Amino acid sequence: MLICKYTDPPLTQKEQEELQQKKNNKEPYTEPVTEMDITDFVTKFTWSGDNEQAARKLEFEIIYNTINKDEVFSILDLKIGGFIYLFYAEDENSTPVEIFEGRIFYRKRNSSSFTFSFTCYDDMVYLAKSKIQMLFDGITVTDAIKQICNEIGISIADNMPQINTVVSFIADGKSCTEVFKTLFGYTKADTTNNPNGEDYTVICLNGDVTVIKKGELIEDYVATDLTDIDSSEHSESIESMVNRIKSVDDNGNICQVFTIEDDVTHYGMIQDIYKMQPPKEGETVDNVKMAKAKLKRLQDESSLKAVGNIQCITGYTVMVQEEQLQGKFFIKSDTHNFANNIHTMDLTLEYMPETPEVAEIKQEDIATPIFNSSKKKKNSNSGNGNLNVDKGLATGFDAWGGTTMDNGRNGCAEAAGKIGSYYSPFLAEQCTNGVVGVPAMVSNAESAGLLESFSPANLEKGDVIVYGNDDHVVIYDGNGGYYGNSSSRNAVVHGRDYNSLNMTPTKIIKSSKG
Template identity: 30%
Template sequence: MIKLYWNKVQLNFEKVEWSGTDTQASRQITFSIPVNPYDKGFKNASIKLGDIVTLYSDKEKLFIGVITSREKSAAIGTASYTAKDFMHYLLRSSTSRKFVNKTPEQITKQICTEAGIKCSDLAKTGVNIPKLIFEDQNLYGIILKAYRKAVGKTKKKYMLTMDGKKLSVIVKGKDSKVTLDQGKDITDASYSDTTDNMVNLVKIYNESMQQVGKVEKKKLTQKYGIYQSTYTKEDGVNAKKEAEALMVGITKEASVEAIGNIRAVSGRSIVIYDKATGLNGKFYITSDTHTFENGVHTMQLELVWQNIMESGADESADSSEKKSTDTSTGSSNNRKTKASTEDNKKTYDEGAVAYYLENGTVFHSNPACASLKGATPLKTTVSGVLKILNKKGKNKGKPKYRKCTKCWR
């Protein structure tokens, strides 16, 4: 039985949606409750922004979070609320830090201490990172980048989750122990595949921008053409393994609607048997929405075949390695704008379309870029995005966004 509590008071909800994704992984609930401001005998819940709400399935706590938005109408009816778990504090807070000879676990503990968030279970890597420098990056992305550095050695993918009010870092893709069968659990399903996110060639460069190697999936380049990305070699890191981690093949996606199971959540794997779409075997959940209404639990899942980890925050170079920003332009018919720092090596048309996230520092040429998976970017032009300046930190007054090396060629 699903129960929703506010200030230890059980709410009589009409509908609750509990949802999350495997990127920007703050889970949330939206719920609606009956209201009647004109009836003095009706007990209206005076829920305020910042109040804590908790969702239970029987005695198991599914969610605890903070009310971040609410909507009421003048008419008699319902009021709607949205609450987000405590991960959103890591997503909304930024810092500038330098870490030397630290493991991802140690970095995570330091970041959580700064944010006032306690740690629960942190996946153990034992991987020492020689140096990591971040400038005005969100705390979530810093932790994720630290764990990303361990992937080459551990061969595991990682994901941040909240265990109540405490942060956990788990191995991504673990079995949810859920199996869905056509005609039994599944009510609808669809399938698609695309090459839009493909990366089949990665060139490896040193700090002097000289190519020192490459990795390539020849079968894919021969069949589909070259979709190229780049990787800059780092001290103490296996460049070949890191470059291989950037490779993306054919992206296969599926959507399933089924009878709800609280174990089927983003970041976990699931087994599907559906003859109509050919969905048979193991899949990874990238997005889940569980709906509880009139005593019925249903869910909608977005699935992929490949277990992919987020890239995390953008690193800063040492001050001695930083290059100046150049935003000069050419003639009015063929004006060019140069991106900041290392992006000055390439130029872009001012009028080219660019996509970006408000809480990010990178702009993209394609909304389907793998780095944007699970997020809805804002659309502008290269000229427009480079006019957005940092409002604080060492780079105050300088362009906030630089090009994504995955999708800009």
């Protein structure tokens, strides 16, 4: 059995003053409704939720007859913004349990059928409709959710689970529920103990926001075709599939590619892009995990119609034993109908195997990412050439890596001078003297006795490699790669192969020696 109660919305300041004035003048007035049981006037209820829609919804209909001046109907003025509370009890001897608490958002009167219909949402609707501008700087997911709810004025459950994944990002004009999805994306990428990661969802219970984990099983209940289920359906789809992810940096350069090759072979290529997150001081950003979390495989969906159970709501998992469906199923959406003392439900389900299949993901590393947040010079001072080559190169790239040179795409000599200034007196001198042209740097190296023809056998860590007819320079990293300015990326990078620049090395400046 259901019990439905109504309370008027709070009075505005003007309404309070008008009410008090009527009282003072001893004029007729009506006190706001503080609690009214409207159960007997409701002909039917529909209580529903959907994994794609944040708020749970309650729709109900009452008889409304304006022709009949019966006092019973005159008191049923259910206002927009009014509070609705729905309780459920197994029978008259059971203690009612609150299953919905929300506000009236929509009402419509139909004069031909003498009915008044209402649509209500719980407090999650305010989080779905409200946008925020908020910085999350090294806080846990749970604390981020609390911060969001406090911003919008939504109460939080005392027993909200603690999710310790640490996040740092800016929510820029996003709805609260969009930010929740972002937070849970970080959590899923962070949870390595589960092959598919841990999924969470935010729901509103008894007026308080809390978090539940996908897979939280409804206890002591099994939906079976022998007692509960009327009918079921099952489908499979690749409409949401993503089997390749390209990770790009702030300049749009492709840095990594992740592919489920088996799915590409079977179903064709479906690709998405992941925008890599920049590292932050004192924190580790695992872009690999977050990129892989965007991959999606074959999706199955099932549905059933059954005798209603109020525990079966979106976000939880139910055990099913039926001809087509066997095992645990995540409830993606639910619709509960109450009419003529009969409770039925329609559930949309997603199968959750005991041992999820783990996809084999091919990873291709293409380039070192560059982030715009790093483009501002981290150290505007050059070195004085007094460090050894190993430490000097590391210090130089830490100071200038990811930075756009003053000479932009033509800043190769400038980059070599600035990076090399920490270990090479020659390059420190070039940097100090403002040498930014390759021909000038080569000429100065020849005068200093540091120039020789190119030979891989003579190449040492810290040497400057000259390409073509004094067209380009980079610093050799001692391991086949290089440090230097990238024209295409307009920033200082650490490349993997000095032979990959589509230019021929012609000279060496022995900056490792002087």
